[in-house]
Amino acid sequence: MTGVYAWLLLMPATILLAAFTHYPTIATFVQSLFSNKTVFRPSRFVGLDNYRAIFDDPVFFKVMQNTLLFALGTVPLSIILALLMAIWVNKHIPGRGFVRLAYFTPTILPMIAVANIWLFFYTPDIGLLDQLSALFGGQGHNWLGDSRTVLGCLMVMTIWKEAGFFMIFYLAALQTHPPELEEAARLEGASRITFFWRVTFPLLMPTTLFVFINALLNSFKLVDHLFILTKGGPDNASNLLLYYIYENAFSFFDTANAATLTVVLLALLATLAILQFTILDKRIHYR
């Protein structure tokens, strides 16, 4: 009897989850095995041809490289900054309220809105960055127009957006640490740095792992700013996987290619999930 109740309670959520998570995952995979339908040619089964096609596509490799670089660049730095922010805000520094507010504000601003403001920072010659560097006699730089700097610029903006959010998780963890620990350590004569590495950091390890996974996940799904700032350019120097999927599906009407690329993204996420469930201690977050 309780079984019937349970299933009834689960049903609405299950239907929606199946419709918008499980079914599309499978359907995407199936779609990736078929060719596009156009007026001239019907869709047909092509096996792994679509996969062959993306491996022939130099843009795909560029995009994958960017996506990984983007993750590598944003994840560790956001985490370090978040930790630093949390430690500072957890202490009684003067004006703590304002500092915490400042750190956290980017989290509640839409990426799409702040992208336009960052566009101003990066604009050559008249932008804030170049105006500042001009004060010190620097030369203007074409930040977003240079394929060497464009991805870095996007990373800086992403770190700015994300660090305050991750700070919250660290702050939550820090607040559970008993203050006696630190006092005891101080009595023993341990420096703050030693204390941090010996006590605080190990205690924060579960949080770090949790934040790490989330940051990685975000680095794959956060592409809003590309719509305003670069559209993936110049020459795909800032194109990321999810944006490339969007381009393929909605600009080029190439659903087969889009589905194939989505499968690649799903594979990345699956790896991430496996990582989470095997390497991380299950008890910490999901049991």
Add this chain to the structure above:
Amino acid sequence: MKKQFGYSEALAAWLLAIIWIAPLLYAFWAAFHPDEFAVRFDLFAPLTLSQFKVAWQQAPFLRYYLNTFILVSMILAGQLLLCTLAAYAFARFEFRGREVMFALVLVQLMIVPEVLIVQNYSTLASFNLIDTITGIGLPYMASAFGIFLLRQSFKTIPRELEEAARMEGCGVLGVLWRVYVPCARPTYLAYALVSVSYHWNNFLWPLVVTNSVETRPLTVGLAIFGAPESGVDWSVISAGTLLAVAPLLLAFFLFQRQFVQSFLHAGIK
């Protein structure tokens, strides 16, 4: 007692804070000054509200507010309803396949709806839900995060409370509404704030689904309003940006403590 905090460290914390708030400060600067000062900083620049006037006239902000408001409340209501029911089942019922079902739910923590835009778009199209606010909301209503969070919260509630309610003659749903839901109130608040701020700011999926003014939420409206192709006019765009974020920002400044506490709460779980 030794000083807990060096001046240099406080200075660094402040410096970082100022850098972090700078983009917002700039938006205020550009929005409240004539446009020739958008790229020039002059302490004595005259103040003006005309940028807001222009922005307000250039895009139907009222309609966008309404759309975002409907969207956010619909998603939240749907989430609270569906996640409560599902979390209750996972927390307090023994049934075959529970572990498998829970694992299937958790899949969504990784495979977020953003990843599946292409397929979900065609699913919506087959139900004629493209360009509807409902269409934007549907994929988010069964939220694995919500189910997970509430299940954790329900599990901490002592069984005795439930038994007492049963003695008074409550049925399955009665127990849920009279015992579990009230006890999990902090979790609900936390989840609600996280959900509202997430969907207020969400962009990619609404962009894909909406075609018209009647359905566009603020973010999409803002992106179209400030499309760089039209030649960036930072003053007006900043004014538009502030208009778009104002309600959330205001709520955040007023209820800062609750916001941060809520995110903390959601983060701990």
Add this chain to the structure above:
Amino acid sequence: MKKSGRLLTLAIVFLTCMAFGVSAQAEQTKLTMYYPVAVGGPLTKIVDSMIADFEKANPDIDVAAIYAGNYNDARIKALAALKSGKPAQLSVMFSIDIYDLIEQDAIVPFEEFAETDEDRAWLKSFYPALMENGMTMGKTWGIPFQRSTIVMYYNKDMFREAGLDPEKPPQTWEELATMGKKLTTKDRWGAMIPSTGYPYWMFGALCKQNGEVLMDGDGKRTFFNKKGVVEALTFWNDLSAKHGVMPKGAIEWSTLRQNFLEGKTAIMWHSTGNLTTVKKKAKFDFGVAMLPASKMRGTPTGGGNFYIFKRTKPEERKAAMRLIKFMTSPERSAEWSMKTGYIGISAAAYKTAALEKYITDFPPAKVARDQLQYATAELSTFQTGRVRKLLDDAIQAALTGKKTPEKALGDAQKSAERILKPYR
């Protein structure tokens, strides 16, 4: 019972919202059209007021004109609307979308409902250069509306300062380089040609000036690796790499106008659609000139055409025709041209008293029209989005120094061949 009231409230809120969400869809109008904006100024307001005038003159037709973002967004949204339950009957979309729209079976040629001699004469009333991107397979699929060419904006004050004659802007590529050098100082650049947004468009101008076109007339072949085309990209790149008159790297389409207005560049190439905004905001004496020549003058046309969708009822098509005729009439075209800078689309538009006077008072307004005699079609092929991106990427790769112009264009041509071969 108070507690279960909560459930009820929640359910009601939820259902009301659902109802709202769906009912927003039910708002129906007789004609729905999408339109894009790709240049500065309050263009949406201008379109809205023209539509309002139309509705006043035609009370039996109700038009919902939806601003959809840039050209790409407009196409995506219009086609998405066709697939969903809420179709549009007509739209202004990129002139180069023609092949994609045909391939998607989305549009009908205007010959199908040009029944009277008057209609047929109307089809021939526009500047022929503007019709090139609207015609293929012997039919007319697009009617010109917000059409442009690239023009050269230059800062006359800076010309004077550099000892140049402000009435003699560069006429040739060499002059662009030499004058550019004189105009370049520590604080500003000599010239800027935007290379994001629509790089292939700017490139089309350079190619035409060098006597080349980028594709054939039926959208199935591209000529990216021809010698003259490579030369054109080499020249573009040389402007920064060799002559040092243009900044290195990609130059942002959207912020270029600001750069020009802030005096960070003496010359910019941009759409004529920006003219009115530049006129309003420039705090210096500026001029507008035709683009310089290598072997000849040249520019692609650009901008948006009216299309009518296939899935429309006969009476909707008639209404759509009335709307298009209204919006493209000489008086409206003249009004549109004066308010934006876009080209008046017919000779008749330039014969209206209003536009005639405007041009006499403000001669820069006629440059774009005069340049039409040297104009060619804008890059448009089957799979336009993809082919165009190939060329855009190649241009940016060359300008950012990733590849030589020859290599970049050769690669692009190879990929374009692969995409277009099945269509031949």
